[in-house]
Amino acid sequence: MKILNIAALVSALVGSAVAAHAGESISLVLNWTPAADHSPFYYAKAQGWYEKVGIDLNIEVGKGSGVSSLKVGSGAAPFGIADLATMLVARGKGADDVALMSIYANTGQTFYWLKSYGVHGPKDFPGRKIGNPPGDASRVMWPAFAKAVGIPPDSVSFVNVGPTAKTAALKSRTVEIISDFYNSHDLKLREFGDDLGSLNWKDIGLNAYGNSLIANGAFLDKHPKLAENFVRITQKAYAACVADFDPCLKALLDQVTGLDREEQQLQWKRIKYLMADEFTTTQGLGWIDAGRMKKDYELVQTYIGMEKPFPLESAFTSKLLDPSIKMDASKVER
Template identity: 55%
Template sequence: MTITTRRAALAVLVAAAPLFTPLAAQAQQDVGLILNWTPGADHAPLFYAKAQGWYDAAGIDLDIQSGKGSGLAAQNVGVGAVEMGIAELGTAFLARSKGAELTAVMALYANSPFTLYWKKSSGINGPEDFPGHTLGNPSGDAARVMWPAFAKAVGIAEDAVSFVNVAPAAKMPTLAAGRVDIISDFYNGHDQKVKEFGEDLGHLRWSEVGLNPYGNSFIVNNDFLAENGELVAAFVEVTQRAYRACVDNAAPCVDALLDNASGLNREAMEDQWSRVMELMATDDTVETGLGWFGADRIQATYDLVDTYFELETEFDPATAFTNDYMSQDIKMTRP
């Protein structure tokens, strides 16, 4: 069965999943998917599709595994310890340069999530006011590593700010207490800052100054991909449909997430999902297909990583991604 034929059959199966699940289960294949981090709003569509039986209907017994960072996800997928994963694409490229056998098959964060936050009451109105201030984030934070690219983009010196080591969970409290002047964070947590700081909140997304590398993306082990192309196509299309379904109606998707992950707040997850939708929407994902990669932006992501992260072995980024497994019938909308 070709990928095209499989997609046509899959559309019927997904539409009638409760009817076909018992039959599909007889030929199901176990597939592990390691997340980039612990479950959050950006993973809700995966739990929704699993709860609806869509992966079962496609012949996939999906095991969604909690993660501990994009680096670990890329390493595990790259060595074949798990078949699929979610990782920030620059981190996946770094792993690839070190020998990880992986390929990106679908973008989740088609826009960069990197954002800088500050309090307007500190006298900062924008990056032109950053010089002489402190910026808090972990020592290995990607925003710190790529700071030279940001500084160049906004026209300030690389040493314009002083970095302060701040744990991820301490970023907001440290900013609130005035122990640092600026913090870096992902945009999907934007609403937490709005609620904490209100009108005093200042922020700038890196994409607004022309720095827009791909963020979290779905990656697949190369050997698994070579041997299971039709299964990967089925996974990607179900996943595309799930994310689009959650764009249309988030409530049941948040329900599925909360049913499978403890300690999460519904309102916070709903807020995060609204920001995730913004990160998913680009010309490529709206006009061509949800999750679609643009070759020029792939190259730009590679060039940025190569410049500031020192790839161990250079490679052609065209060999590290593919759009071949995505359906162009499923498109993102502008939120």
């Protein structure tokens, strides 16, 4: 009997050790397919940083900020990546989303076109076809862009084009304009050269926060320490990748197939520019400023409308960030 009791005890202890080692299974739903801007998650995972605090991270491929905002907001995933203005739109529709860390302190939203198609700027957009996926942040926020440049929101037609097929769709003239993130700018320059035209939303005064780490509000309330650990490890990983991208790129390429090394290196150069502003370089990498958030809320309310207005302070927090970890401005180049 004593032997059986000892055996049962050993079995229980082993089971507990395995569970502690494995950690709690936590999902992160990306905004798009994995690329350089997601590499810090893959790097931290490869280093075992999440595992050390009891998090078994599962990274899910995304289908747009609109989709990730709704998935996290419904509780189907505890964490996600989403364009912050798009998240505010989703929250206005009842999604329980809270922003925890900005990744793109500057908007990455950019429209691209070919001059040879007769497009030279937003005034030439009416009557044209714009290619992007249904959940694309620029499609969600299109009314804001259209009003800002003075064209009717219904003057263009949208064509469903997958994230990896945008350049090919533009080249084949399936569409005449595409939306994409600024971090892919060099890839398009290499493909189209002087024929390429582009406009970043920041250049027309629409500099809403871009991709950000978001969480389900109910999950955040229930697991505050886990959320803090997740945020701080993610923040640490982004800082490490800014300091030296090579190990992060290796982790990304080891875990994700089909990516080109040179393309991801070029993207990371642009991403560092998008990560830096007066707050991320002084208050903490990933810092979300209340003043800027107020402007983003007003932008959504003015141009799109807020179905269910909510207290802005309930939609974001920078309290989980480690203020000692700051964005290194010396690493930024445009």
